[in-house]
Structure formats: C-alpha cells, structure tokens
Amino acid sequence: MPSxxxxxxxxxxxxxxxxxxxxxxxxxDISLEIREHEILAxxxxxxxxxxxxxxxxxxxxxxxxxxxTFQGETRRRMRPHQAAEQGIARTFQNxxxxxxxxxLDNIMTGRLLRMKRNFLWxxxxxxxALKEExxxxxxxxxxxxxxxxxxxxxxxxGQLPYGLQKRVELGRALAMEPKxxxxxxxxxxxxxxxxEDMCRFVLDVNDEFGTTIALIEHDMGVVMDISxxxxxxxxxRKIADGAPDLVRADQTVIDAYLGVAHKE
Amino acid sequence: xxxxxxxxxxxxxxxxxxxxxFATVLIGGLLSGVLYSLVALGFVLIYKASGVFNFAQGTMxxxxxxxxxxxxxxxxxxWGALLITIVVMIVLAFAVERLVLRPLxxxxxxxxxxxxIGITYFLRGIGQIIWGGDVRPLDVGLPGHPIFLGEVxxxxxxxxxxxxxxxxxxxxxxxFQKTRVGRxxxxxxxxHQAALSVGIPLRSIWVIVWIAAGLVALVAGIMWGSTxxxxxxxxxxxxxxALPVLILGGxxxxxxxxxxxxxxxxxEKIAEFYWRPVTGGAIEDWFAYMLALIFLLFRPQGLFGxxxxxxx
Numbered sequence: 001m002p003s004x005x006x007x008x009x010x011x012x013x014x015x016x017x018x019x020x021x022x023x024x025x026x027x028x029d030i031s032l033e034i035r036e037h038e039i040l041a042x043x044x045x046x047x048x049x050x051x052x053x054x055x056x057x058x059x060x061x062x063x064x065x066x067x068x069t070f071q072g073e074t075r076r077r078m079r080p081h082q083a084a085e086q087g088i089a090r091t092f093q094n095x096x097x098x099x100x101x102x103x104l105d106n107i108m109t110g111r112l113l114r115m116k117r118n119f120l121w122x123x124x125x126x127x128x129a130l131k132e133e134x135x136x137x138x139x140x141x142x143x144x145x146x147x148x149x150x151x152x153x154x155x156x157x158g159q160l161p162y163g164l165q166k167r168v169e170l171g172r173a174l175a176m177e178p179k180x181x182x183x184x185x186x187x188x189x190x191x192x193x194x195x196e197d198m199c200r201f202v203l204d205v206n207d208e209f210g211t212t213i214a215l216i217e218h219d220m221g222v223v224m225d226i227s228x229x230x231x232x233x234x235x236x237r238k239i240a241d242g243a244p245d246l247v248r249a250d251q252t253v254i255d256a257y258l259g260v261a262h263k264e
Numbered sequence: 265x266x267x268x269x270x271x272x273x274x275x276x277x278x279x280x281x282x283x284x285x286f287a288t289v290l291i292g293g294l295l296s297g298v299l300y301s302l303v304a305l306g307f308v309l310i311y312k313a314s315g316v317f318n319f320a321q322g323t324m325x326x327x328x329x330x331x332x333x334x335x336x337x338x339x340x341x342x343w344g345a346l347l348i349t350i351v352v353m354i355v356l357a358f359a360v361e362r363l364v365l366r367p368l369x370x371x372x373x374x375x376x377x378x379x380x381i382g383i384t385y386f387l388r389g390i391g392q393i394i395w396g397g398d399v400r401p402l403d404v405g406l407p408g409h410p411i412f413l414g415e416v417x418x419x420x421x422x423x424x425x426x427x428x429x430x431x432x433x434x435x436x437x438x439x440f441q442k443t444r445v446g447r448x449x450x451x452x453x454x455x456h457q458a459a460l461s462v463g464i465p466l467r468s469i470w471v472i473v474w475i476a477a478g479l480v481a482l483v484a485g486i487m488w489g490s491t492x493x494x495x496x497x498x499x500x501x502x503x504x505x506a507l508p509v510l511i512l513g514g515x516x517x518x519x520x521x522x523x524x525x526x527x528x529x530x531x532e533k534i535a536e537f538y539w540r541p542v543t544g545g546a547i548e549d550w551f552a553y554m555l556a557l558i559f560l561l562f563r564p565q566g567l568f569g570x571x572x573x574x575x576x
Binding site: 080081083084085089090097098099100101105108109110112113115172173176 | 453454457462
C-alpha cells in the first residue's frame with residue numbers, strides 16, 4: 001500500500017559547490033537540495049561529476065568553494081566518519097565491501113557507530129556489553145531478512161556474485177540507520193531480475209523507514225519509475241532539476257544525452 | 265647408516281632416555297619463543313589494520329632499545345628511561361600517521377610497504393644521530409641466575425622475559441580480539457573507503473595500532489637487549505626471526521602469532537640440541553626458515569590465517 005508521500009523540507013542543501021582536481025573542473029557552482037523522505041536521482045553522461053557530488057556530500061572530497069548544510073548544520077570541511085556519525089550512509093560504484101568478512105560481519109560493521117559501551121566492558125564481554133552486542137546482532141538479522149539474504153549470512157562476501165555483493169553493501173548502509181542514503185549506481189551490472197529486486201528494496205526502504213535517498217543511475221527506465229525528482233549533471237554543471245516527466249522532456253537534457261541534433 | 269641413525273633414531277632415543285634434560289631444552293625454547301611471539305604480534309597488528317607488512321618493525325625494536333639504553337646512560341634512571349621511551353614511541357605513532365599514512369590513504373599496498381622501508385632508514389639514521397653507533401651495555405638489573413625445578417633447569421631471565429612478554433601479548437590479544445576495535449581493524453584492513461563510509465575513524469585506528477606496535481617493540485627491545493647484555497644494531501634481526509613465526513601462524517592472526525612463536529622457539533632449540541651431532545651445529549639459525557618453507561608449500565595461509573579467497 002503506497003502511502004501518501006510526505007516529502008518535507010530539505011534535509012541537505014548543497015550551496016554553490018565547486019570542486020576541481022588540479023586544472024580539471026569536476027563540479028562547477030552546483031546548488032542542489034535533497035528533501036526529506038524523497039528519492040532523488042542524479043543522472044548525467046559519464047564524467048558529468050555525479051560520483052564527485054556524492055563524495056562531496058559524504059566528506060571524501062572537500063570542495064574549493066561552497067557549503068553543505070545537513071539538517072541545519074553548515075560545514076565547509078568534514079571528515080567521512082563525521083558524515084557517518086550525522087547519519088549519511090552510502091554505497092559505492094564498484095562495490096566496496098570487507099571481502100574477507102562474512103555477510104553478517106559486514107552488516108555488523110554498519111552498527112559500530114551505534115555501539116556505545118566502552119572497550120573495557122566489551123573486553124569482559126559481559127553484562128551490558130553482551131546485551132548490546134546481542135541487540136545489534138538482532139538488528140543486523142532484521143536487515144538480512146529484509147534484503148532476503150539469509151542463505152548467505154555466513155558466506156565471505158568475496159565469494160558472492162556481484163548482484164548479491166551490491167545487496168550486502170546496501171545492507172551495511174542500512175545497518176547505520178541512516179537519515180540520508182547515497183547509492184552510487186546500485187543497479188549497475190545487474191540482470192533484469194536483480195534490478196527489479198533492487199528497485200523493490202530501494203522503494204521499500206524509502207517507504208517503510210522513511211529514509212531519504214539520493215541515487216545515481218544510468219538506467220532511465222528505473223530512474224523514471226522510482227524517483228520523485230531528477231537532477232541532471234553535465235560537464236560538472238547542473239542543467240536540470242525537477243519531476244521525472246519534466247526533466248525527460250527538457251531540451252537541454254536531451255541535447256546532453258543525445259548530442260545536439262543536426263538540423264537539416 | 266650412521267647419518268640415518270643420527271637423523272631418525274638417535275635424537276629420539278636421547279630425548280626418551282633423559283626426560284629432564286628434554287624438558288629443560290623444551291622450556292628454554294618455549295620461553296624464548298614468547299619473545300618471538302611478541303615481535304610477531306607487532307607485525308600482525310599493523311598488517312591487520314593496513315594490510316601492509318611493516319618493514320620497519322625490527323628497526324622500531326632497535327630504536328626503542330637504543331632510546332631506552334641511551335636515556336639510562338644519560339642518567340634518567342630505569343623508570344625515567346622507560347617513561348621517556350614510551351612517550352617517544354607514542355609520538356612516533358602520531359608522526360607516522362600524519363606524515364606517512366594519511367597522504368597515502370587508498371593507495372596500493374605495495375606503496376605503503378615501500379613507505380615502511382623509508383621509515384626503517386629514517387629510524388636507523390635518527391637513532392644513530394642521537395645516540396651514536398656504539399654498542400651500549402644494557403643492564404636493567406634483571407636476575408641472571410638459573411632456577412631448578414626438580415632436575416629441570418630454567419633461566420630466570422628467560423622466565424621473566426616470557427612473563428612480561430606473555431602478559432603484554434595477552435593484554436593486546438584481548439583488546440584487539442574482544443572489543444569493537446577488532447572488527448573495525450579488520451574493516452580498515454579490507455577497504456579504507458568503505459571503512460570511512462561506515463564511520464570508522466581511520467586515523468585514530470592507525471594511531472592506536474602504531475602505538476601498540478611501538479610498545480611491543482619497546483618491550484621486545486628491552487628483553488632482547490637484556491638477554492644479549494647490550495643494545496647493538498644487530499638487534500633488528502629479531503624481526504627476521506619473527507618472519508617464520510608469521511608464516512606459521514598466519515599474518516592476520518593474533519593467536520597465530522602466539523602459537524607460531526612458541527612452535528618456532530621450542531622446535532629450533534630442540535633441533536639445535538638433539539640434531540647437532542648430524543649437522544655440526546648452527547641449526548638454530550636456519551631451522552625456523554626451513555619450517556616456514558614447509559608451511560608455505562602445504563598451508564600458505566598459516567595455521568590460523570584467513571583462507572585465501574580468490575574468485576575465478
């Protein structure tokens with residue numbers, strides 16, 4: 001039952017972000033808002049700066065100018081682990097999992113920040129620390145159920161096929177109970193069935209947990225189906241931003257994707 | 265025939281005929297093995313946290329011991345020297361993180377490895393500049409007389425060294441195995457970027473690990489130096505002895521480092537004592553490496569190492 005979307009105020013505001021590497025301009029004067037509870041798709045041709053934008057949002061890159069405001073808190077420089085503490089989780093374009101660990105352990109790393117008992121208690125592995133570990137373990141199991149990966153709970157993720165690795169990576173991000181979830185091409189390299197599953201999970205996360213999601217995706221069918229709003233980047237600039245249908249009809253977007261049509 | 269008897273039969277006959285003597289050799293070997301475990305643990309910690317083999321570990325042992333002996337010679341007293349050296353190793357950990365590791369985040373492991381070679385030469389040089397290249401006598405007043413347990417003879421210095429090293433190993437093992445730092449460590453070793461994205465403070469983890477490795481080096485340096493009676497540059501070689509320990513135990517396993525050290529320590533002493541008639545001595549110098557070679561052939565991940573997973 002798709003409930004009425006409660007898209008709220010902007011949870012994250014990027015203000016005039018510019019980022020360059022040496023002489024190469026990756027992002028030029030980009031302003032972007034992500035609103036609470038929405039699914040925002042960031043699209044654009046290869047090299048348009050989509051991943052750079054995500055990296056700025058979660059603190060991997062420091063823009064030369066511009067500010068990021070997350071939940072009313074403005075920052076110029078931030079470290080990735082601080083972004084995580086504030087509730088920004090993400091997945092990566094080329095799956096970045098802890099390959100030697102099992103699925104469950106990977107998901108449990110997402111709980112690290114939520115574990116508050118100090119080292120001494122954990123050393124004793126007793127009382128409150130044990131209770132805490134069990135609680136977190138329970139949460140991890142819920143995520144495993146949600147993503148339907150019970151069967152591979154104990155498998156080292158390095159052995160899993162690509163589609164499942166992507167799902168585990170989503171699980172690890174979800175374990176952080178994020179307010180904002182950044183997905184970098186969550187469906188890249190998947191077959192149709194896997195894509196459908198992933199779409200379902202993304203929609204369910206958004207629907208059930210109310211998590212705000214910003215995702216990069218190349219499959220236009222997927223983008224048009226699941227996103228509330230689409231932002232288009234091209235050569236490091238934002239060229240369009242709006243409802244999927246409007247963006248699809250936008251002439252600059254069509255030009256960016258197809259090249260400018262020759263007029264005969 | 266004599267050779268075959270000397271290799272396959274004679275030694276075992278000798279072991280069985282004089283159990284007290286065998287126990288003496290075995291215990292002596294196990295006690296010295298604890299020190300190998302300690303040095304190996306220094307490698308394992310850094311390997312776990314950055315996936316890199318820290319070439320500088322042996323030089324850190326030397327550097328810490330030099331500092332310690334130098335401070336004593338300058339009149340700081342044993343406890344003063346200990347305190348100063350602990351501070352120096354902590355400062356070193358912060359410096360390594362800030363100046364070497366931080367600029368190299370997300371680089372290939374071979375590049376980090378090269379960086380640790382750089383640290384080796386830096387430490388060796390700075391140690392020489394400050395304390396000179398002379399051999400420094402080191403006597404921290406540890407007891408040197410042997411103890412008899414029935415007919416079994418134990419060197420009290422070995423016993424003390426083993427107790428200190430053993431308790432340090434136990435403390436570190438518990439800290440890194442049982443706390444959430446352990447899980448964070450494994451995460452950091454696997455993927456820097458992913459570790460950052462789940463909120464693991466990479467820099468703090470590195471500093472913690474390098475401090476631990478520095479303290480391990482300090483204790484190993486003092487103990488090894490006391491056994492030798494002096495601090496000299498050849499002390500670095502204790503790190504070479506730790507290599508077979510790592511291969512036996514697995515690079516990523518703390519229990520592996522402990523068990524590996526004990527195996528190497530005891531077997532090399534036993535081999536030295538009982539097979540000397542066949543080879544004419546000096547087995548101790550190469551026995552551990554031969555053991556490591558055999559392990560590499562049949563169990564390359566070591567006794568407790570993580571399975572090597574390769575998708576094909």
